[in-house]
Amino acid sequence: MKNIVLIGFMGCGKSSIGAKLAKVFQCPLIDTDQVLEEEFGCTISEFFEREGEEEFRKRETMLLERFIQKKEKMVLATGGGMPLCAENAALLKKIGTVFFLKVTPEETLARLENDTTRPLLMGEDKEKKVRKLFAERMPKYMAAADYVIETDGKSFYEIINEVETAVK
Numbered sequence: 001m002k003n004i005v006l007i008g009f010m011g012c013g014k015s016s017i018g019a020k021l022a023k024v025f026q027c028p029l030i031d032t033d034q035v036l037e038e039e040f041g042c043t044i045s046e047f048f049e050r051e052g053e054e055e056f057r058k059r060e061t062m063l064l065e066r067f068i069q070k071k072e073k074m075v076l077a078t079g080g081g082m083p084l085c086a087e088n089a090a091l092l093k094k095i096g097t098v099f100f101l102k103v104t105p106e107e108t109l110a111r112l113e114n115d116t117t118r119p120l121l122m123g124e125d126k127e128k129k130v131r132k133l134f135a136e137r138m139p140k141y142m143a144a145a146d147y148v149i150e151t152d153g154k155s156f157y158e159i160i161n162e163v164e165t166a167v168k
């Protein structure tokens with residue numbers, strides 16, 4: 001079986017679904033945000049503030065380049081911006097089978113209403129920010145994906161089943 005790579009907008013469930021998939025497939029879950037936070041020694045928000053988004057994106061690409069070398073199986077949960085540049089999208093496809101966990105902007109807003117950990121959504125008018133990012137990103141997520149999984153209204157069980165069926 002190839003590695004499973006999860007992509008999608010902030011709050012779409014990459015980490016929580018990733019954790020369940022890792023159990024099913026008995027392999028580690030690697031969460032790129034978590035690895036980067038450990039390496040930075042600070043939160044992603046702090047890193048954005050100190051070094052800026054561009055530097056963060058460079059570090060994301062460098063991390064993917066390292067994962068190409070990895071031999072052991074894994075489920076990879078990526079940060080929401082990871083597949084947006086063509087270079088990263090190509091690296092992700094090399095790493096494994098890429099699943100886009102699709103949610104609506106409405107569901108995203110409901111989930112992230114009180115969130116303070118996403119620097120790109122901080123400040124005024126979260127709804128406007130979410131809708132703008134959705135419009136910009138949707139074609140890129142679709143292009144980066146091997147499979148698109150509609151997650152709204154589905155149970156974890158159903159989503160995991162869809163992934164299992166696709167990789168079998």
Ligand code: S3P
Nearest residue numbers: 009010011033079080081118119
């Ligand atoms: C980002 C998503 C975040 C994190 C950073 C940037 C994005 O990850 O990598 O705040 O550009 O969508 P999650 O998708 O896990 O929230």
